[in-house]
Amino acid sequence: MRSVSVIGIGETKMGKLPDQSLRDLIQEAGVKAIQDAKVDKNQIQALYIGNFNGSQLVNQSHVNALASEVLGLGSIPTIRTEGACASGSLAFRQAYIAVASGLYDVVLVGGAEKMTHQDTNTVTSAIASAADAELEVNLGTTFPSIFAMIANRYMYEYGDVRDAMATCAVQNHNHALLNPDAQLHKKIDIEKVKAGVPVADPFTVYDCSLVSDGAAFTVLAATNVAKQYTDQPLIEVIGSGHAGDTLTIAAKSSITTFRATVNAAEEAYRMARLSPSDIDLAEVHDCFTITQIINIEDLGFFEKGKGAKAVLSGETTFGGRIPINTSGGLKAKGHPIGATGISQIYEVVTQLRGKAGDRQVKNAQIGLTHNLGGTGATCLVHIFKKV
Amino acid sequence: MRSVSVIGIGETKMGKLPDQSLRDLIQEAGVKAIQDAKVDKNQIQALYIGNFNGSQLVNQSHVNALASEVLGLGSIPTIRTEGACASGSLAFRQAYIAVASGLYDVVLVGGAEKMTHQDTNTVTSAIASAADAELEVNLGTTFPSIFAMIANRYMYEYGDVRDAMATCAVQNHNHALLNPDAQLHKKIDIEKVKAGVPVADPFTVYDCSLVSDGAAFTVLAATNVAKQYTDQPLIEVIGSGHAGDTLTIAAKSSITTFRATVNAAEEAYRMARLSPSDIDLAEVHDCFTITQIINIEDLGFFEKGKGAKAVLSGETTFGGRIPINTSGGLKAKGHPIGATGISQIYEVVTQLRGKAGDRQVKNAQIGLTHNLGGTGATCLVHIFKKV
Structure with missing residues (x-):
């Protein structure tokens, strides 16, 4: 397994964001991470995204495909991971394994949730589905x-x-x-x-x-190619x-x-x-x-x-x-x-x-x-x- | 990336199975696959499971942890993948990558859905969340x-x-x-x-x-260790x-x-x-x-x-x-x-x-x-x- 580093990060503000839908949150944080990494989006080879319960909260499953379309990533492989409140880092680890294995050189990893538009009972019930x-x-x-x-x-x-x-x-x-x-x-x-x-x-x-709306993304790259993109310090996993x-x-x-x-x-x-x-x-x-x-x-x-x-x-x-x-x-x-x-x-x-x-x-x-x-x-x- | 083979398979009947909940489906298919592979469950190092929309259909997210408990897998890492109707094979590919990379030798990969207890409108709406x-x-x-x-x-x-x-x-x-x-x-x-x-x-x-209830599981192993377990023909990925x-x-x-x-x-x-x-x-x-x-x-x-x-x-x-x-x-x-x-x-x-x-x-x-x-x-x- 080869060395992998974080070369880009981006996130939205967290909170009650009534003017931003799930797609808007993904777009803002995803674009920030891609720009921070200084990669061309055509160089991204796969997308991993953690989303806990878009299904119940915004009637949106299949958030991986939504994210790919919003960010203009074409036909690359995409995957949504879910493991309750650990959904985001599940995506990160799968992406880490794929890059460390040599399968991909540069991948985008994110997480997003839209929650605050729902009433307290709906949110509490949606969260309880993790039990x-x-x-x-x-x-x-x-x-x-x-x-x-x-x-x-x-x-x-x-x-x-x-x-x-x-x-x-x-x-x-x-x-x-x-x-x-x-x-x-x-x-x-x-x-x-x-x-x-x-x-x-x-x-x-x-x-x-x-209870919050928000999204965050990182760009992961094999450490041996990372220096091609970023002039910031590499942060190695x-x-x-x-x-x-x-x-x-x-x-x-x-x-x-x-x-x-x-x-x-x-x-x-x-x-x-x-x-x-x-x-x-x-x-x-x-x-x-x-x-x-x-x-x-x-x-x-x-x-x-x-x-x-x-x-x-x-x-x-x-x-x-x-x-x-x-x-x-x-x-x-x-x-x-x-x-x-x-x-x-x-x-x-x-x-x-x-x-x-x-x-x-x-x-x-x-x-x-x-x-x-x-x-x-x-x-x-x-x-x-x-x- | 090293060679990976399927060494065990199991599935339930598919259909309207009113006597089986999501956990029952997972248990039946998971146990069948583990027995078919002739592995001891303590040898399973990770669990990957595809589930599309337990959140809306049975109010159950976090199906990876449910599956691990039902199958008695202890503290191993588990992950749920979702990508609409491709959720199951998303799990399979992530498991394949992890074994091929050398991270794990033996993993369990499954998929499950419980649908037929819901009325047609609820099911149609839950499926539509993939658009x-x-x-x-x-x-x-x-x-x-x-x-x-x-x-x-x-x-x-x-x-x-x-x-x-x-x-x-x-x-x-x-x-x-x-x-x-x-x-x-x-x-x-x-x-x-x-x-x-x-x-x-x-x-x-x-x-x-x-519209169906059902579950299916496979056991994946690195080909070079697979012969320890099974006397059936290896099916290589x-x-x-x-x-x-x-x-x-x-x-x-x-x-x-x-x-x-x-x-x-x-x-x-x-x-x-x-x-x-x-x-x-x-x-x-x-x-x-x-x-x-x-x-x-x-x-x-x-x-x-x-x-x-x-x-x-x-x-x-x-x-x-x-x-x-x-x-x-x-x-x-x-x-x-x-x-x-x-x-x-x-x-x-x-x-x-x-x-x-x-x-x-x-x-x-x-x-x-x-x-x-x-x-x-x-x-x-x-x-x-x-x-």
């Missing part, structure tokens, strides 16, 4: 209720982490203040989080990620890991650690020949505040049961041991589901290029993305390095 | 109406092919009589086709493929091609030839170092009778404009130049959308193993599958050879 329809959703299960159970179990096992959960939200909101693409630019504090509108105990609305777990929460061996994360991370670290302490910054899947705490433990950044303390002591924000979700994360940058995995990569590439402006992590050399689908059922971890 | 929601479906477009336009245009360019279209249906029904997994076991004739309930001129109900086209019909350069088919076939033939005349049998995507005629021309089996004549003269059934859709095809075996591409491979592998019973094509050595999504917008062609 088990027969065994969970038929009983009234939604994702806030599942992850609230996880939060309660976590606190049963490891003690009260309510303030640390709230602090994840506060930090991610602070980070988003520095990201022009973020959906929310709103400073909050721990008390505001805890006093928010209740969603599912212990969550208030501030513990939950956002040095680790790629992918693992899964049962769909239902009832069948899992633990719900306070996600083995899909542990196994995907192990594969990515092994490939990169790195350990968690080598990572300078990470975008992790903060669908709920408790998930961020579990993730930073499962990824090995902090010991099991010590994630909350690390958050409270500032280790996960600027100046700390490892800044987490400098983009603002799903919590404050936004969570257009199919786009999220690619938008995480957008942020890490921007940081490694040294182009993150006021939110730049100093001397960032190695970054990690972690994208989780469903109740920890599909997980992808990628590690990037400035060449 | 352009904004530019086509909003105007009332459905797939029967699109392909009826294509049939009329074809007859404008090449003359009356009504009897040949009807003969495609007759032949596929005849083939299905010999396939125990087929949905329909019903002999018809040209007059019955033409006198059927009108759907969209010139189509009657007999020109249209079926000697050609894989994938191409696309615009989503909308209005943007296509022609609607009487699908350039996605032409380009995917060209890639597959080039990789296999074969020409169309080397193919002994083929499963082609007969979503409508006119599509079968266009496909056998686009695949190079017959000259453009000569497909109808070949059908009428018996070249596409047993004893002819190249038996097409010996399974019964989408028309009579059935069309559980996400499963179709894998079920085509099931048929070709069965034929190449010499295990097709009363429908066996004599001395079949090389077979081809052709799977088409939307209005010719996503196409995959695979070529198989008995080693």
